[in-house]
Amino acid sequence: MKKYLIILLAIYAIACNKLIDVGDPENSENGKTVFSHDTSAMSAVTGIYARIMASFPSLLNGGLTICAGLSADEIQPTSSSNSMQEYYINSISTTSNFNRLYLWYYGYTLIYQANACIEGISNSTALSEVISNQLLGECYFLRSLTYFQMIQLFGDVPLVISTNYEENAGLKRTPTIKILSQIKEDLLKATELLTDNYPGNNRIRVNKWAAKALLAKLYLYGGDWADAESASGQVINAGTYRLEKDLNRVFLYDSKEAILQFMPYENGYNTTEGAQFVPSPNGTSLPQYSLTEYLLSAFETGDKRAANWIGRKTVNGVVYTFPYKYKLRINFGPTYAVTEYVMVLRLGEQYLIRAEARAHLNDLAGSIIDLDSIRNRAGLPLIAQTNPGIDVNSLFKILQKERQTELFAEWGARWFDLKREKTVTSVLVSRKQSWKDTDTLYPVPDVELKLNPKLTQNPGYN
Template sequence: MKYPTRNYYSQLLMVLTMTLGLSLAACKKLIEIPPNPPDKISAEGVYSSDKNALGALVGLYANFNTGTYLSSINGGTLSVFTGLSADELMNTVSTPAVDETFGNSMRTDNGIAAEMWTTGYRGIYQTNAFLEGIADNPKLSESFKRQGRGEALLTRALYYFNLVNVFGKIPMVKTTDYRVNGVMPRSTVDEIYTFIISDLTESITLLTDAYPTAGRVRPNINAARALLSRVYLYKGQWKDASDMAGLVIGAGIYELVEPNGVFIDGSKEAIWQVLTLNLWGQTSEADALFPRNPSDVPQYLITEDLENALDENAAGLTDKRKLQWMGINSVAGVDYLYPAKYKNTDATVTPMEDYMIFRIGEQYLIRAEALAQQNLLDAARTDLNKIRERAGLNGTTAVTKDEVLAAIARERRVELFAEWGHRWFDLKRTGKANAVLAPLKPGWEATDALYPVPLTETKTNTFLDQNPGYN
């Protein structure tokens, strides 16, 4: 089978990024878009053929990696700002919104919370529009509709997963009808998770083992399984989580690679990675976290707490992740440690980097935790040790169930730092946010674990109630 090339998708995505940026720039509140805004592309034209509809499908991923970290909740915003809210990152450039995020003192008009909400629902709107456009469409082949629906359901599930873990209760938007969406109340967290599981379960029935492109820049069945295994872990469905992660690991096409090779284009660790969409060849995380000059003070630093955790976890050895995933800029005699999983800030730099959505390293940690919760400790240690050995460390010395779970939690912290909000979400799902963050964050309150529903949204839709702790 002849697949479209990386260059084809890269060019298509760059065009779509510019087009979507123009067409959606004026849409501050996605859920109140009128049915036929003047800048809306004709659905009849977009969904008139497989080729045209492919543009709409690939366009769903345009917001994931534009190279600007404030572009989308799924495009760097989550990694950076939940890292500040947790104990991973600290900022060196002061703005009210960023300071509030780091200090867990957000106001309802905080622009970062508003950006996450707005871009999340913008992505959901685009995904719903695609699903409506291909449904029962006689101009499209059945194979395209099957693949397209599977990818779109996965994409929608990812948006909802991130939104529900940031805000708690959220509206469950399933349509593009602004009359319905504009007065929609918030659904419970359990209702949202049920919807996510439904989307992912159907996605798995539609996607196949084969990737639809020459690389892994569009998802296959294992991408949907990867997110579903994470959902089951968060829900405490341990057997389901270990089984689903086991299917991904058992596919036999993913490998743990050297830390420096994890995030590059064509990484064997990638389950799903999205192309870089800008002239500079940089990912959204590189835009935020990697300083362009060695004489610059990085905008976001690794906290001393995270550095100490990494060193303690290494037990006297040198962790490859510290050497290869963290960088140091020495400025005026002061060393500044910053996240450096993504390093490219120039399109001429090789190897190229793609934006990692899901990777096999996380699946080993998911399975390890789920197995430990089922008292399958030997199997859990085996999975945990694969991650430690890749980092150049000795195997775990944990023996009891509590010790193994604690070791896995430590490993998740140092393996998944500054990626997709993992640390922030882990602290909350395990009930440890108060114990961990209260000593580090003056003024921390339990209600800080949820971001505020943006003031602009509660003013527009009076059916939206506010999270506790926010006026």
């Protein structure tokens, strides 16, 4: 982790001028100087967003969608030579470059960068209160988001909340329950520091409702149903967001459903998902990944999501289906334009969170209302009309199916749901030839174990 400080200072220098043009910080060699001005401090924090989007696919930029989608039962490689095959067969090498560089290492790079900004802002007396609160809130959120994904993949990981690299380099793995407590603490701070308004144009930086939406997700995963219902309800009732009636507008840069999006950073790219999933128009080019029959069979007849969010390409008489929520692939030509942003949090998921929480709280009528909001947009029969007296177990089955079909190929939602519901083995043992119970966690990279003898490996890996 000694090299992270060098990385951070380098990013200060380049900042994130494509997100928000605030200029370079003065004298980026001196961390104190970076946080002595509102503009340079803002540049340092927006640099975290730039770092998230600067490499693809990576933890918070499409990588999670791909690797977790493969690990579950959503997508599969169309070629056995695909380097991500090991995620599909749930046999990830401890020396996997993707696992080490783009999941583990990338996650800790973002965490360190957030920590440096939190320390710099907290210790500064030169920043205006409004800017200081906004930037601190963003950093707490971004650190929480990163840790939330890390523990889903690796389980216990070292909890790093400072820039003391000498101490950090020898940290043991922290119990997940303690990391969850830190995430909750950070998000509660963020909701207090942030305002309803988005800083800058569009919804590409964090506001209070983004922090509240992630908090709702945290509560859901922890089985804290009352708080999950409350937090998601506050987001839904904020009046800022609405479900897009047109499914093809959901993932656009100006989507009214978006609570938080990440803006593309590299010319020629809209989103990593579009670049990875949408095949070349060349007649013989296969998509890199196709949807599994297990996912396709989950869609009801007439589901508009199947028509609008699933792409199809026929090659040599074989029809390949692929995720098509994002429509644009790589384009280095003169027609390139940014019209799709990476969707991080959206209103549709908040309805599903509240629906599940309400069902657990025995508010079946309220749960049905939320589910029907999603089903209505998908063009499906409403539960309130077809089965108003549905029992709770049947309602949970519909909830699981709706999450599967609404949130497929988004941030590993299916993989995480199978694990939190403790159904991952019962579902995948018949769908994956070599499935083992220990496949629910990814391996700690071998190089990290060598660098830090206090780290231990997850069960099932040599």
